[in-house]
Amino acid sequence: MSEQAPAVADTDGIERIAAGYRRFAEVEAATASPLYARLAIAVAEDEELLRFLSGLPTGKRQPNLLFAAVRYLHGTPAGPAELRGAVLEEPDRLRATVLARATQTNExxxxxxxxxxxxxxxxxxxxxxxxxxxxxxxxxxxxxxxxxxxxxxxxxxxxxxxxxxxxxxxxxxxxxxxxxxxxxxxxxxxxxxxxxxxxxxxxxxxxxxxxxxxxxxxxxxxxxxxxxxxxxxxxxxxxxxxxxxxxxxxxxxxxxxxxxxxxxxxxxxxxxxxxxxxxxxxxxxxxxxxxxxxxxxxxxxxxxxxxxxxxxxxxxxxxxxxxxxxxxxxxxxxxxxxx
Ligand SMILES: C[S@@+](CC[C@H](N)C(=O)[O-])C[C@H]1O[C@@H](n2cnc3c(N)ncnc32)[C@H](O)[C@@H]1O
Incomplete structure (x- = not known):
């Protein structure tokens, strides 16, 4: 399955995704993972990254899954610039990983x-x-x-x-x-x-x-x-x-x-x-x-x-x-x- 980013931006969808990333940064990641909090805020403020996410099915847009897929393919990004590069340089490969995988943390x-x-x-x-x-x-x-x-x-x-x-x-x-x-x-x-x-x-x-x-x-x-x-x-x-x-x-x-x-x-x-x-x-x-x-x-x-x-x-x-x-x-x- 391969979904392309919509030709016309879905502004509502993009706003919702941005809000979800902000919430993740403030509530879930702030203490547990300051790096993830920083990355999530950067995503929430980056129109191109939000557009990439809005081209994914709704259950596949969450920070956990995006960040794990980036790290699986490229290692842990040091900060927002590396994350951005990893997403935008090879979006198809990343999309394929996000679609093929799920958040299955086993502890x-x-x-x-x-x-x-x-x-x-x-x-x-x-x-x-x-x-x-x-x-x-x-x-x-x-x-x-x-x-x-x-x-x-x-x-x-x-x-x-x-x-x-x-x-x-x-x-x-x-x-x-x-x-x-x-x-x-x-x-x-x-x-x-x-x-x-x-x-x-x-x-x-x-x-x-x-x-x-x-x-x-x-x-x-x-x-x-x-x-x-x-x-x-x-x-x-x-x-x-x-x-x-x-x-x-x-x-x-x-x-x-x-x-x-x-x-x-x-x-x-x-x-x-x-x-x-x-x-x-x-x-x-x-x-x-x-x-x-x-x-x-x-x-x-x-x-x-x-x-x-x-x-x-x-x-x-x-x-x-x-x-x-x-x-x-x-x-x-x-x-x-x-x-
Ligand atoms: C977050 S993981 C938790 C893994 C493990 N229980 C642990 O605590 O480390 C949740 C798992 O539930 C599985 N799962 C989700 N919905 C399911 C369903 N309807 N039937 C069977 N497994 C399901 C997922 O594939 C995933 O592997």
Whole structure:
């Protein structure tokens, strides 16, 4: 598919794109990635770059995707001038990458929020991740952890640290995992160099980038050695089949993180109905608002900004850092949540 920039400028569309980039700079990137914030402001003020973006389909214009595609093809631009050059010198190549790829950030450190549940649900466990990307969150038992100085698991090349507040039920040991099943519209292969390079390009430049890049490499190496069973397709189509693959004697745990913003509301509702009918435990780690029934039970919605909500079977228990590494538990002890 190749879309050309419109011959006549769509002024409304261009204004909307510029506003989106400004918002991204001010709200999302300001602290996490000052470089991305600077680049986004520059895009918002550059008519030619905005015109390039307006020639892309609506779901393909966002800063995350544009900047990752530029970095995938040309490396990280030092500033707005390099970004401009990279976009305008080879627009067709860039357009092809943007159209072929999607924002599929895969962060193994999100396992720090899953582990407390996994350690307490009766095992052994069959893990099913919906929206698994390259499946790097399907190896929680292959990583080592440190919760406020409390170690969990033997040493691993993927070592995850986590700061906690509240009654987080940190397990004493790693769970036994009998199956790892991923579902994704467009799975990435952790053994494929191009897919790994794309995942690396999705990591925002900033103070956490180096650590995240090393973690991604180490987790992808583990995943490449011991591939998950990956079902390509829509979550509504593939989830029953995934659950059907779980052998008797294992508890099926369906989980997802950073998935629901990509799923239209009506499909989200259908997914919640489906997951509730299946014989599974259900862990969600998503932005506030992603699941209205979870949102309605939050203790203080004002605390939501910039955080994810961790829930079990539709019941919120904690705020978490979107890329892992922090849990602020607000529910009672494990007994109040139920095995
Ligand atoms: C941002 S990534 C999150 C990856 C991983 N869960 C993590 O937390 O590191 C979201 C993933 O969901 C997948 N996805 C989006 N909509 C989907 C759908 N309807 N069915 C299956 N997968 C979907 C995307 O392809 C993408 O790989």
């Amino acid at each position: 193994a450190a999100r396992c720090t929020a899953l582990l407390p549940f996994l350690g307490l649900i009766e095992g052994p466990l069959a893990l099913i991740e919906v929206g698994a990307s390259a499946g790097l969150c399907l190896y929680p038992d292959r990583y080592s952890y440190d919760y406020d100085g409390r170690p969990v698991g033997p040493p691993s090349p993927v070592h995850l640290t986590c700061t906690t507040t509240g009654a987080v039920p940190v397990p004493a040991a790693l769970p036994e995992v009998t199956a790892r099943i991923g579902i994704d519209l467009d799975p990435l292969d952790p053994a494929d160099d191009a897919d790994r390079a794309w995942l690396q390009a999705l990591i925002w430049p900033g103070s956490a980038a180096e650590e995240r890049r090393a973690r991604l490499d180490a987790a992808a190496t583990i995943a490449a050695r011991e591939p998950v069973r990956m079902l390509a397709g829509h979550l509504l189509d593939r989830l029953p089949e995934a659950v059907g693959l779980v052998s008797t004697g294992s508890s099926a745990v369906v989980f997802h993180t950073a998935l629901l913003p990509y799923v239209p509301l009506a499909q989200r509702k259908a997914f919640v109905e489906l997951v509730r009918e299946l014989p599974v435990r259900w862990i969600a780690q998503e932005g506030p608002g992603a699941l209205p029934e979870v949102e309605a039970q939050l203790p203080d919605a004002d605390e939501a900004r910039g955080r994810f909500v961790l829930s079990l079977d539709g019941r919120p228990v904690a705020w978490t850092a979107p890329h892992g590494g922090r849990i602020d538990w607000f529910a009672g002890g494990w007994e109040t949540i139920g095995r």
